[in-house]
Amino acid sequence: MLLGKLSCLLGLCSLTAGTILQNGQVRITDYPDTKIEISSYDFRTYDANATELSYKGRWDSKKVSWWSAPGLVFGFTGDTVAITFGELTTDTTLIGYRIGGMDWTFTNVTASTTHLLASPSTPGINETFPITPMTFELRVTNWAYGVQIDKVHVAAGESLVKIPPHQRTVEFIGDSLSAGMYTSYEGLSSFAYGVGAGLGDAEYYVTAYPGICVSDQDCWGNPRGQVHQWFYASDTSWRAAQIWGDEPEPWAFEKQETTPDIVIINLGTNDNNAANNVSTETYVDAYKKLIQGVHGKYPKAQVIVMQLWMGFYSYGNSYQQNLGYEQELKDIVSYFNSDEYLSAPTIWDGTTNTTTVLDAPSESFVHYFSTKGIMQHNDIGPQWHPTDVGAIKVASHLTQFIKLTFGWDLVATGPEIFHETLYWNDQQNY
Known part of the structure; x- marks a missing residue:
């Protein structure tokens, strides 16, 4: 997501250790x-x-x-x-x-x-x-x-x-919206974490970093996009440059404790910003390649493409949700569910920048999740990111979408998910 200053993106704008506003x-x-x-x-x-x-x-x-x-x-x-x-x-x-x-x-x-x-x-x-x-x-x-x-x-x-892993696994691929930027406890207040932890009996990976595009180019200080970086262990942070330099370590997919059953992608907010100068054609091509990469690494995984939300704008005497790449994302979902792709699926490897056409046909595996109507304008903070309440709303709706679409039972019936959200009023007269 767009940041006010590049220094904030790099994590250099903290007030003091442990400060939460x-x-x-x-x-x-x-x-x-x-x-x-x-x-x-x-x-x-x-x-x-x-x-x-x-x-x-x-x-x-x-x-x-x-x-x-x-x-x-x-x-x-x-x-x-x-x-x-x-x-x-x-x-x-x-x-x-x-x-x-x-x-x-x-x-x-x-x-x-x-x-x-x-x-x-x-x-x-x-x-x-x-x-x-x-x-x-x-x-x-x-x-x-x-x-x-x-x-x-x-x-x-x-x-x-040794604690055995859970039987179900969900992975998120995204930017600051999935990473939890500006929510109280960032990663532990994000909608992605809320879905993963809230499902119960599920492993969850949040492969997300603020400012990143899906397109493989510099976006808000991120030197590479997710169509490339998702294939690596490290993100695009200044830490990664310090520790790994120009040779990041490829992610060992084969050594993962579990393989994701569902992969949820929320990318395009940064591609859609004019400051990053990403063409629509470039965005669509990169998004398709990322899904092809996911399909190659996780052949049995279901993919959820999330409709983007771009904040809200004044509309008459109310507000409207701002959207981005709405038709493009629907067309991407249609493409992967078409006979053209399913009869001869193509997979992508971001470490070698190569595509491979598979002989065996695929089954339909890409789904579209609409975010319309989930949040209202006051669920978005001043820096264009969901508030804690906004993140909880998205997590709740997406969890129900997973339940209804894939038949996953919700088995988290007590453990704390979001910390310090127990707000109440017990004063009767005021």
Whole structure:
């Protein structure tokens, strides 16, 4: 999505560590200081590549996190968990962490330090009727920052436990709208996260980064578009340039813990902006190639193409939703469901920029999701992105679309999804 300044896109416009603004005012936050001196504890230590650890989303071979809301999940015995973050961790990165389905707790972590993230007093530990094994989950909130996992520690004599992956998987490919830019907890307040976590019993990957186009060109400081970058482990951030330079690491699709059953694409807001000078023909060609790339990597996946929303504009004495590439996106969906494509499907590889025509025919796999009427003008913030409420609206409607279209049951019946949205009024007379 369009940003006011390139510096904000690069993540350089933060006020202070942990600052969250609510309608221009600073929200009071009281994040615990979890940093500890490791020599003061008696730990059993595991390396970052321990088989008991499950990395969610995209992490490279250095165990550095990328894109939006990447996570780490594992089971453990005992009542203690600590993590040592590597030198490639961005200082003061805000992470969310929790036991099982308890509410998220947040803390800022720093490079080359150890943080105590679970102890006997942590919610979810020492419960009367515990769910065993206890599950620990960590998620990186900020789309521009990242962490590197160096070591994971549990109490001496205790152990990590491998948690099997969920049976269903959904992946989002997008820009700032999917990444959660300007929502309270960014990645953990985005509509994409809301769908993935809200489905329950589902893995979710949010391969999204602010400002990026689907077209393979510079857009708001992103040197490449998703038609290329989706095939790589790292995003298009300044961190990626520092760590990987001009030779990013291709994403190891074959090593993913699970293969997506559904891929949801929301791209084109940045292509549609005149400042990026993307022709309609270029946009359509890149979008088609991205779907062809998804079809090549995930032959059995269903693809959902989301109708774009471009904010709202005044219309008489009301407002109208601004749209972009509406007919083009409908035509793209029609193309992939046509005999022309299904009889001789073409797949695309963004690492080699090559297409391959398959002999075997395909079945219809591309769907269109309309966003009309879901949000109203006050669901879009001053920086043209959904508010927390707007993101929840989109997530709710898209979740129901998935349920109705693919028959997926909704099985998340209690765990917290969106943090700090419990607003209410219990004053009767006012």
